[in-house]
Amino acid sequence: MTNTIHILVGTTSGNTEALADHVQEILESHDLSTQMHYEPTFDDLPKSGIWLIFLATHGAGDYADSMLDFYDVIASTNAPLLPDLSYAVCAIGESCYDTFCEAGRHCDKKLSVLNATRLFERLEIDMMEDDPEDKVSKWVTELIDKLRSYPQD
Numbered sequence: 001m002t003n004t005i006h007i008l009v010g011t012t013s014g015n016t017e018a019l020a021d022h023v024q025e026i027l028e029s030h031d032l033s034t035q036m037h038y039e040p041t042f043d044d045l046p047k048s049g050i051w052l053i054f055l056a057t058h059g060a061g062d063y064a065d066s067m068l069d070f071y072d073v074i075a076s077t078n079a080p081l082l083p084d085l086s087y088a089v090c091a092i093g094e095s096c097y098d099t100f101c102e103a104g105r106h107c108d109k110k111l112s113v114l115n116a117t118r119l120f121e122r123l124e125i126d127m128m129e130d131d132p133e134d135k136v137s138k139w140v141t142e143l144i145d146k147l148r149s150y151p152q153d
């Protein structure tokens, strides 16, 4: 068993929420403990342990609605360092946009700049071309091996 995995959901119209719920089921079926954050507020999130972030891009490369508050904090010049945090990002978008998966790419880079540890390479899901559940299932299955070796409290 590993520590609780905090699943952050950045969605506007619900696709990403369904995907994150699917991942939660996979993790729980492997006896991994999870906590969902459907509207993650930066201040209320633990700043150590593991975040798995599922983030859709909207607007013209913007974060989806449920993570706009989160964006305001991590994009600010006063964003706190996160040296005790490990994370992985699953970016959701559509390849018809020039700003394909831009929010997830931004979040992944920004957390790294804030000294958090990237646990696993970012997954990018193209909702126009990919089978999202199939792609995310493969990604999370590989991720589980990493999570199992994650240091305990």
Ligand SMILES: Cc1cc2nc3c(=O)[nH]c(=O)nc-3n(C[C@H](O)[C@H](O)[C@H](O)COP(=O)(O)O)c2cc1C
Binding pocket: 010, 011, 012, 013, 014, 015, 016, 017, 056, 057, 058, 059, 060, 061, 062, 064, 092, 093, 094, 095, 097, 099, 100, 101, 102, 127
């Ligand atoms: C108004 C609008 C703007 C969008 N802008 C982008 C974008 O800039 N880049 C991108 O990769 N996808 C973009 N998308 C595609 C969404 O990321 C995609 O539809 C995704 O499935 C939405 O996830 P959600 O239902 O969790 O909000 C946009 C979709 C809409 C409706």
